Amino acid sequence: MKSARTALIATGCAAALLLSACGEEAGGKTVRADGTMAPGSELKVGERAVVPFSDAGKSGTIAITVKSVEIGPKEDLAKFKDKGEGSLPVYVRMVIENVGGTDLADTSVSVRAVDPNGKGTKVIMASGTAACKGETAPTTFTTPGATYETCDTEGVKEGGEVGGVSFGDGDYKDDPITWKK
Numbered sequence: 001m002k003s004a005r006t007a008l009i010a011t012g013c014a015a016a017l018l019l020s021a022c023g024e025e026a027g028g029k030t031v032r033a034d035g036t037m038a039p040g041s042e043l044k045v046g047e048r049a050v051v052p053f054s055d056a057g058k059s060g061t062i063a064i065t066v067k068s069v070e071i072g073p074k075e076d077l078a079k080f081k082d083k084g085e086g087s088l089p090v091y092v093r094m095v096i097e098n099v100g101g102t103d104l105a106d107t108s109v110s111v112r113a114v115d116p117n118g119k120g121t122k123v124i125m126a127s128g129t130a131a132c133k134g135e136t137a138p139t140t141f142t143t144p145g146a147t148y149e150t151c152d153t154e155g156v157k158e159g160g161e162v163g164g165v166s167f168g169d170g171d172y173k174d175d176p177i178t179w180k181k
Contacts, residue, residue: 029041029042029043036050036051036171037049037177039171039172039174039175039176040175040177041177042177042178043066043177043178044180045067045068046065046066047179049177049179051167051170051172052170052171053107053169055104055107056107056108058102058103058105060100060101060102060103061098061099061100062097062099062104063096063099064094064096064109064111064167065097066094066111066179067093067094067149068093069091069164071090071156072091073088073089074158076089076129076130077129087155087156087158088160089129089131089155090154090155090156091132091153092111092153094109094111095147095148096109096147096149097145097146098143098146099144100144101143101144102142104137105137105138105141106137107137107141108136108137109167110152111152111166111167112124112165112166112176113155113156113162114164114166114178115160115162116161116162117163118164118166118180120166121154121156121157121162122157123155124154125154127153131151132151134150134152134153135149135151163180163181164179166178
């Protein structure tokens, strides 16, 4: 009887440890039952977020890993002439992974630069620069585990600060996922 009770306690402890480990997935951020990141989650640059995704009439599940967020030199905006005046480019380098395995070729992932308080920088760049062109998903982005690297050009007013970036598409429109520097 005593050994059965000990085994039951040990099993209960193991189950509790397993459940607590599951709750800590993705650095303690909330992961939904389908394995995607909950809206409003905050991550650090370098952490991976699995999200439902749609673009160009295609949909699936992807993982976004923001690798770096850097302010570029003012000279990189020379091609924008007056439209770039008073702004600096923000280069967001990312790795995108096709988690679900659906055909997501020729889609594009966008993020937005945010200030240290998580608010938008109010500077939107319509296109990339020579230092950060922004690639669409290659034609081979159709299988589970397929990846590509891209760079998204965002902006900040001169003298402003960038605290990270947010992803606010689809499920995350009202409560984006944010990567903090």
